Amino acid sequence: MLALVLAGSLPLDTYCRLGVLRQPVRLLLAIVPAAVLFIAWDVAAAAAGQWHLDPAQTFAGRLWGLPLEEYAFFLVIPLAGILTFEAVTVLSTRRRGP
């Protein structure tokens, strides 16, 4: 699922010439703080039994009781969101002209 999200959103960077991936520092600043907050809540909610992942449908590697895919989720989804946001910004600016 995460691979599909990347497959759908990463080409935006090339096709729309967003240059998002050429700004690693800005990406880290944008993604890490939210990811840390959401992961902390996510781990706590899983520990409290509010939700769980099916062990049969996830990889075996675990960190704080959750599979590694869960942590990748909080990097991939914001990245896809930012790419979408930038693509909309760039496309709407181009349509209106410089």
Added chain:
Amino acid sequence: MTSYTAAAAVAVLVALLADVFILRTALVRTRTWWTAYGIVLAFQLVTNGWLTGRGIVRYSGDAILGSGRIVFLGDGRIAFAPVEDLGFGFALVLISCATWVWAGAMIRSAHGRKE
């Protein structure tokens, strides 16, 4: 009111406060944000529907608005996923985009000062 529900409401509130008052990016006042969010939302319904419909992610009936039964629509669920997930998705993407815009402005002004 249930725990997962309360957390989703807090997440939306924190995201809005961050966007409007802390980072002062006010993306929620722009058409660009809502267009982008509409696209993200459509894909969230598909991908989250996959994760929840196949039972990859499961929720305790005590923590969500619905009973914990996996249904396509109704019993507190939209496209198999608890409605609370819409709140979390909105908050995660809004905070990320707002921080992205804020970081861009910070980096630009830092470069401007050097020149």
